[in-house]
Amino acid sequence: MGAVKEEEILSILLEKVGKKLEDLRKKQGYTSHETFAYDNELPRVQYWRIEKGKTNVTLKSLVKILAIHKLTVEEFFADLLKEKKATKK
Template identity: 55%
Template sequence: MKETKKMDLRLEKIGRKLKELRLEKGYVSAEFFAWEHKIPRVQYWRMEKGTNFTMSSLLKILDAHNMTLDEFFRDL
């Protein structure tokens, strides 16, 4: 498998986990979650869709979930 494809698959897996966490917190709307946690709406939507993102963006979302990097990546 090409490296790019591997990276894409991992980003998609991270995106699915972000969406799962949002839904577990009761946020049906990604837009409302992003707005409430002061994350640019389009940026958050792209992250859930598995596009490339910065670590600072991921850390901001994990802070909203009161979650550490270890906790987030444990099941991935």
């Protein structure tokens, strides 16, 4: 697999992760990423970049965010896989 293909795959995955986190935030009633980040003691700019798929989220940051949503890494990615399968049908 070439470097360009790997970058494309990473970019798509980061966007999907960010979109899922945005959906989770909105389900909690937060319309603003800034308010969510502030209320949960997360760096606001970093959180915005994660939601927008603009940064390579670390496992540490992802686990912290998922803990806020009371999700495990397995549950989070299982949901992403379910969404992917549903869109293929």
